[in-house]
Amino acid sequence: MSASSISIRVNDAQHTVCCDPKTPLLYILRNDLALNGPKFGCGLGECGACAVLIDGRAVRSCVVPVTAVQSRSVVTLEGLGDSASLHPVQQAFIEENAAQCGYCLNGMIITVAALALREPNADDDQIRRALEHSLCRCGTHHEILAAARRALMLSRTANSPEGPDEELASSEADYGEANA
Known part of the structure; x- marks a missing residue:
């Protein structure tokens, strides 16, 4: 499948990535956006290491295609808080x-x-x-x-x-x- 330009909102910032629409969100977060809070654990949505908040719900990002979050708000561990203001x-x-x-x-x-x-x-x-x-x-x-x-x-x-x-x-x- 050919790459598409996909716009996503992560940690209150808008990003445009060029990827296969079926690419797991986890890969985009880690590889394209350098957000390493979510971890690759099992790759099957079983262990929870890759969890992110999508519209306030905990979701396993390793099994969510990036296109599924185009009109949603994604928050990673890095987006919860920072060293100056922890969540x-x-x-x-x-x-x-x-x-x-x-x-x-x-x-x-x-x-x-x-x-x-x-x-x-x-x-x-x-x-x-x-x-x-x-x-x-x-x-x-x-x-x-x-x-x-x-x-x-x-x-x-x-x-x-x-x-x-x-x-x-x-x-x-x-x-x-x-x-x-």
């Missing part, structure tokens, strides 16, 4: 030391960010269900769950018109006592 989910994963090898982190963070958008008061069962198809082979599951809990709390606090609330202070006090 609450990124901040939570750092605070909870929720990394070992780090290969799964893109998918975990993107999945939790999507969960925070659609269900900011998610309980542990909802968090587990959201993350059940994001694979971590290093065994940081407890830290990832703790980071997801903290991320939802930080997201609610960040989106609250009153700013930081008692829930955050109380939770941090509980966290400190439990880990002392």
Whole structure:
């Protein structure tokens, strides 16, 4: 098939790429746009390493053709926040030391960010269900769950018109006592 000029919006910037319309979005993100947050894991949409937000939903970019996102908003890990202003989910994963090898982190963070958008008061069962198809082979599951809990709390606090609330202070006090 011949290459086509395709326009996509990624991390609030418009890009035009020339590629086969069936090219997986992941390849465009990594190879053409130099966005390396999404990782190539399985290539089958099974592991979650390649997850991105498409219109606020976590989607596996390795199985999405680039033409499917032409009129949509794509956000990668790089688009969530930066070192000067971390996204609450990124901040939570750092605070909870929720990394070992780090290969799964893109998918975990993107999945939790999507969960925070659609269900900011998610309980542990909802968090587990959201993350059940994001694979971590290093065994940081407890830290990832703790980071997801903290991320939802930080997201609610960040989106609250009153700013930081008692829930955050109380939770941090509980966290400190439990880990002392």
